[in-house]
Amino acid sequence: METEAPTRIMLAVNESSIKGYPHPSISSRTAFEWAVKKIVRSNTSGFVLLFLHVQIPDEDGFDDMDSIYASPDDFKGMKERDKIRGLHLLEYFVHRCDEIGVPCEAWIKKGDPTEVICSEVKRVHPDLLVVGSRGLGPFQRVFVGTVSEFCVKHADCPVVTIRRKAEEAPQDPVDD
Amino acid sequence: METEAPTRIMLAVNESSIKGYPHPSISSRTAFEWAVKKIVRSNTSGFVLLFLHVQIPDEDGFDDMDSIYASPDDFKGMKERDKIRGLHLLEYFVHRCDEIGVPCEAWIKKGDPTEVICSEVKRVHPDLLVVGSRGLGPFQRVFVGTVSEFCVKHADCPVVTIRRKAEEAPQDPVDD
Numbered sequence: 001m002e003t004e005a006p007t008r009i010m011l012a013v014n015e016s017s018i019k020g021y022p023h024p025s026i027s028s029r030t031a032f033e034w035a036v037k038k039i040v041r042s043n044t045s046g047f048v049l050l051f052l053h054v055q056i057p058d059e060d061g062f063d064d065m066d067s068i069y070a071s072p073d074d075f076k077g078m079k080e081r082d083k084i085r086g087l088h089l090l091e092y093f094v095h096r097c098d099e100i101g102v103p104c105e106a107w108i109k110k111g112d113p114t115e116v117i118c119s120e121v122k123r124v125h126p127d128l129l130v131v132g133s134r135g136l137g138p139f140q141r142v143f144v145g146t147v148s149e150f151c152v153k154h155a156d157c158p159v160v161t162i163r164r165k166a167e168e169a170p171q172d173p174v175d176d
Numbered sequence: 177m178e179t180e181a182p183t184r185i186m187l188a189v190n191e192s193s194i195k196g197y198p199h200p201s202i203s204s205r206t207a208f209e210w211a212v213k214k215i216v217r218s219n220t221s222g223f224v225l226l227f228l229h230v231q232i233p234d235e236d237g238f239d240d241m242d243s244i245y246a247s248p249d250d251f252k253g254m255k256e257r258d259k260i261r262g263l264h265l266l267e268y269f270v271h272r273c274d275e276i277g278v279p280c281e282a283w284i285k286k287g288d289p290t291e292v293i294c295s296e297v298k299r300v301h302p303d304l305l306v307v308g309s310r311g312l313g314p315f316q317r318v319f320v321g322t323v324s325e326f327c328v329k330h331a332d333c334p335v336v337t338i339r340r341k342a343e344e345a346p347q348d349p350v351d352d
Contacts (some may be wrong), residue, residue: 007214034334038183038303043219127214128336152328152337158210160304160336161328 002148006103009035010126010157011118013175015089017175023089025176026169027048027132031162032093035130036100044102051093051106052120053086054113063141083108121155128158134176182279185211186226186302186333188323191265191349197263201251201306201352202345206337208269211306212276220278227269227282228296229262230289233337259284290326303333310352311339 013028024032032049041048092104097104109116121129135149148161164176189204200208208225215224266282273280283290297305309324324337340352 004213004217007217037180039215039218041180041183041222043217043222045221046217158336158338160334162334 005127006046006048008048008050008124008126009037009039010052010121010124010129012052012054012113012129012131013089013093014053014113014176015085017157018170023085024092025132027134027162027164027176029132030164030168031130031132032096034125034162036102038095039128040100040102042099047102048126049093049097049104050126051090051104052117053089053106053108054108054116055082055086055108056113057110099136113147117147117151118155121157125163126157128160129155130160130162133161133163134169134173134175135166136173182222182224183304184224184226184300184302185215186228186297186300186305187211187269188228188230188307188327189265189269189287190289190352191261191331197260200268201308203310203338203340204350205308206340206344207306207308208272209271210338212272213240215304216276216278220276223271224281225269225273225278225280226300226302227266227280228293229265229284229290231258231284231286232289233286235272244276252273264341289323290330293323293327294331297333302333305331305337308352309339310345310349311342312349330346 011028011032013032014025015023016025035049040049078093086108090108094104094106109120117129117131129151132153133146136146146158152159152161170176187204187208190201191199192201212224216225235310246257262284270280270282285296291307293307305327307324307327309322312322324335328335328337346352
């Protein structure tokens with residue numbers, strides 16, 4: 001039976017919004033660990049994990065409020081750092097996959113996460129898309145929107161949303 | 177790693193609405209075959225499939241429009257037949273699991289499918305709930321409602337919706 005093509009699970013992962021926190025967001029890590037523990041299990045040759053990280057262009061430099069951008073080169077440096085941070089994020093997951101022994105691929109795209117995730121699903125045709133979620137209540141959701149809800153409705157493949165555990169929520173639940 | 181407790185996947189299954197059709201609905205079969213092919217794969221000892229069939233009390237006798245209910249015994253016979261049909265439905269899935277070699281459990285509940293599925297999730301704590309869907313467009317959805325959408329929003333565990341393949345849709349897409 002395992003001669004069939006492996007099951008391709010796409011995971012949309014993002015960085016933590018918490019300063020000084022290790023790179024992956026809590027909900028990205030929760031979604032990844034769920035997929036490994038509950039789906040892949042010991043069957044590492046039956047699955048391929050596909051990590052997509054979408055960088056939002058508008059948030060470029062958000063963490064660099066203290067910096068002064070006085071020349072085009074300053075922006076170039078910033079974008080370079082952005083790219084490096086994205087690579088660090090993917091490195092975390094690729095490294096975990098290597099430890100576990102499950103094959104993986106990882107890539108970065110720029111754009112609106114909801115649109116990019118759905119267009120990448122159309123391009124890559126995963127068997128399952130796993131997205132993390134902060135598990136916000138309806139009141140908080142109105143203000144922040146949720147990528148997971150959009151994907152559940154619009155992605156062209158089965159989607160499972162993994163909610164962050166309540167005990168792992170940071171002080172401000174909008175953080176992740 | 178496989179010494180961990182098996183992953184428990186709950187599948188909400190229902191009967192076909194098409195007369196003369198074999199018992200399981202097209203979308204129930206599609207969801208089941210997806211779970212086996214894409215998630216369980218060859219790792220049959222790593223999973224337990226939990227089949228829940230919810231019978232809707234209001235639809236009792238819907239197929240028996242030609243029958244005349246003249247005494248309480250007529251209704252008793254009808255309910256008995258309903259129970260037998262539910263058992264046949266579950267028998268189909270239990271038999272398939274036996275062929276594949278994956279452990280399973282199956283049970284019937286009466287009530288509103290959305291409420292019963294969500295309360296059974298609370299009681300049974302599956303790791304994943306798999307629900308089939310007819311993949312109706314927004315226009316048709318307004319009239320028929322969809323159990324899958326409700327579960328995605330309200331079930332207390334990760335939920336994945338498996339849409340029926342377009343080529344398997346019957347003449348009337350509301351049928352299943």
